[in-house]
């Protein structure tokens with residue numbers, strides 16, 4: 001059994017065939033999905049999907065590229081969605097200095113506000129980080145997130161930073177990037193990450209793994225991520241599938257559900 005801990009079945013790319021996409025994923029052994037919101041429509045859609053499908057869970061939050069549009073009304077709506085029983089984490093949140101659609105200071109403020117909300121609600125956090133590893137680490141450390149923990153989503157930093165995020169109680173989630181030939185830093189991370197902190201994801205429809213690179217990604221392809229991680233560690237794919245699913249169930253507190 002596989003758990004895709006970060007996918008966006010809530011975006012237009014899946015509007016036409018979400019049902020068939022879920023079916024294909026199940027045939028590939030994916031039994032649970034965390035559908036992650038990043039703005040108002042995708043948060044709403046995530047809840048709609050998790051309400052409709054027992055195997056879908058919701059992660060609700062405000063993306064750093066949207067930080068400039070975070071208002072009191074947005075916060076009200078987030079707080080209301082976060083009370084839904086299918087919500088397992090808060091995110092994605094973080095810093096994105098690649099697109100820089102909001103000034104870093106604004107991104108930092110909205111990031112910290114969301115961490116505080118997650119702590120109030122005792123929810124783990126899902127972190128988006130692009131070209132901003134030092135500031136992301138600093139904020140997570142200053143906010144002392146270890147009591148809630150969370151996920152470094154599609155982690156693409158090096159092993160040294162990985163150790164620092166692990167020290168803060170974070171999990172490391174690997175995406176299709178690990179299947180890319182030149183992603184040597186991510187390969188090193190895949191070999192080094194402690195098994196009890198490892199998660200896998202697709203970030204679909206983005207970041208399709210080899211052999212689908214450049215195409216639309218979908219949760220069924222999380223199998224290719226598991227396969228590559230298993231290969232890099234000299235393990236069996238079923239072992240990786242079982243361990244990462246167990247880690248996700250534990251982090252999301254789904255063991256008893």
Ligand SMILES: [Zn+2]
Nearest residue numbers: 006036092203
């Ligand atoms: Zn994402």
